Amino acid sequence: MIKYLDEIYLGRYNLLAIGFVAFLFALSYKWTFLFPIAQGLSMILFALFLADIFILFGGNVKVKAAREIPQVFSLGDENQVILKIQNLSALDLSMVIIDELPVQLQFRRFERPLIMEGKSERETKYSVRPVNRGEYEFGDIHCLVAGPIRLFERRFTSHAKATTRTLPSIMQMKEFELKAFSRIATADGVKKLRKLGVSYEFEQINPYVKGDDIRHINWKASAKRQELMVNRFETERSQAIYSVICKNREMKMPFNGLSLLDHAINTSLAVSNIALHKYDKIGLITFSDKIGSMLKASREKKQLKNLINALYNEKERETEANYDLLSLSLRQIAPNRSLVFLYINFESPYALDRALPHLKLISKRHLLVVIFFKNVEIEKFTESQAEDLRGIYKRSIAQKMANEKEAMLSKLKQARIQTILTEPDKLSMRTVDKYLELKGRGLI
Incomplete structure (x- = not known):
């Protein structure tokens, strides 16, 4: 009996019906002819209560639910979850599905209304967008x-606890793998270069398209x-590509629900995957005041898995970056010339001035690409209309900060360092473009 009490809830019409009968009893103090009507309705309502409870708990109503989730969630993407509901009774049922979502998603009450025919199965789908790496634990499903x-309503609980990890x-x-290796990759911004390199190791013969070198x-x-046919040549292979990610406090800045560190992690994974398919070796270094993960460049099959596991555990640190330590670590792990993508964020000219001597030193030994971020909110603020003197002052400060970013970009280029200044949501596209460009020009 106690078990059934835990499962029973008041329906949507319950309080309305009780309230209406109570209102009639109240009115009967003044108009006594309403009293027998209220008594009759209360008896009818009590009978309906018993009938509804008997149908729900008489053994004829049975519902089961199950959940299908991906083996791993993808950070910052829409991941689909499928709920499978079975109505095992012969009755048509109206129900509300409540799924216990992981606490990281911050959904206080997830509900899906559903109407099912007798002896039927239904699927309902929804998407979740995780913005933190880690383990996500789903709870039970309640119908x-x-x-x-x-x-009245009866709660049917299906024990469906499950845990999945959110990876980069x-x-x-x-x-981006599909775009980079597709013939129509230019449609979405990823540059597809037909001339893949300057080495002359023959690969295959292809039909001529606009942009091919007529010498080939x-x-x-x-x-x-x-028809015109051209020789296609392979790029140099087995070149080392390192993703170097700074984890200082400036990388904690949020954009679209993700931190800048998360954007850098997603991009480094995308670029490394393409580099592996180009037969290059991939490696990783993360640093702040101390060195975090270090993976020596390799193109073994397990290297991508090692990279994902290393990126999965990375977190921002409330410290300044130690560039001396970075230079020393790069010299140890990459003795030969390599392509180094450095993901970092400079919010002031002073931060760049402190790092520039070390960046120049690294660029002498490696092909260095410094990637830092535009402050999108500041740039939006510079385009807003100022309504008073305070607004003019704030917009002037915002414009000064935006100009400083452009000045830092010019300063890096003057030092002959390859540089990308980009919005966080365009980071992956622009970095993949830069890799393909450098690969195509044979600069690596």
């Missing part, structure tokens, strides 16, 4: 089934096919 009269964006990695036209093949 609140309304009785035919809608006076696997979806984004696959998306194969006249014999063109005569046979009656």
Whole structure:
């Protein structure tokens, strides 16, 4: 009996019906002819209560629920979750599905209304967007089934506890892999270079398209096919590509729910995956006041998995970056010339001045690409209209900060350091473009 009490809830019409009968009893103090009507309605209502409870708990109503979730969630992406509901009774049922979501998603009450025919199965889908790496624990699934009269509801609980991990964006990695190796990659911003390098190791013969080097036209093949054909050459392989990620406090700045560190992690995974498919070696260094993860460049099959696991555990630190330690670590782990993508954020010229001597030293030994971020909120503020003197002052300060970013970009270019200044949401696209560009020009 106590078990059933835990499962029973008041339906949507219950309080309305009780309130209406109580109102009639109150009115009967003045108009006595309403008293027998209120008594009759209360008896009818009590009978309906018993009928609704009997139908819900008589053994004819049975509902089961199950959940399907991906093996891993992709950070910052929409991940689909499927709920499978079974109505095992012969009655048509109206219900509300309540799923216990992980606490990190911050959904206080997730509900899905559903109407099901007797002896049927239904699927309902929803998406979640995790913005933190870590383990996400789902709880049970509750089905609140309304009785035919809608006076009471019964809760059916399906034990469906499950845990999944949120890793750096696997979806984004696959998306950019597809774009980078697709013939139509230019449609979405990823530059597809037909001339893949300056080495002359023959790969294959392809039809001529606009932009191909006319010096590579194969006249014999063109005569046979009656169309222009060009020789295609491979790039140099087994070059070392390092993703170097700064974890100082400036990388904690949020954008679109993710920190700048998370954006850098997603991008480094996407670029490393493409580099592996280009037969290059990939490595990783994370640093702040001390060195975090270090992976020596390799193109073994397990290297991508090692990279994902290393990125999964990274967190921002409330410290300043130690560039001396970075230079020393790079010299130890990468003795030969490599392509180094440095993900960092400079919010003031002083921060760049402190780092610039070390960046110049690194760029002498490696092909260094410094990637830092625009402050999108500041740039939006500079475009807003000022309504008073205080607003003019604030907009002037915002414009000064935006100009400082451009000045830092110019300063790095003057030092002959490859540089990308980008919005966080365009980081992956621009970094992949830069990798393909450098690869195509044979600068690595």
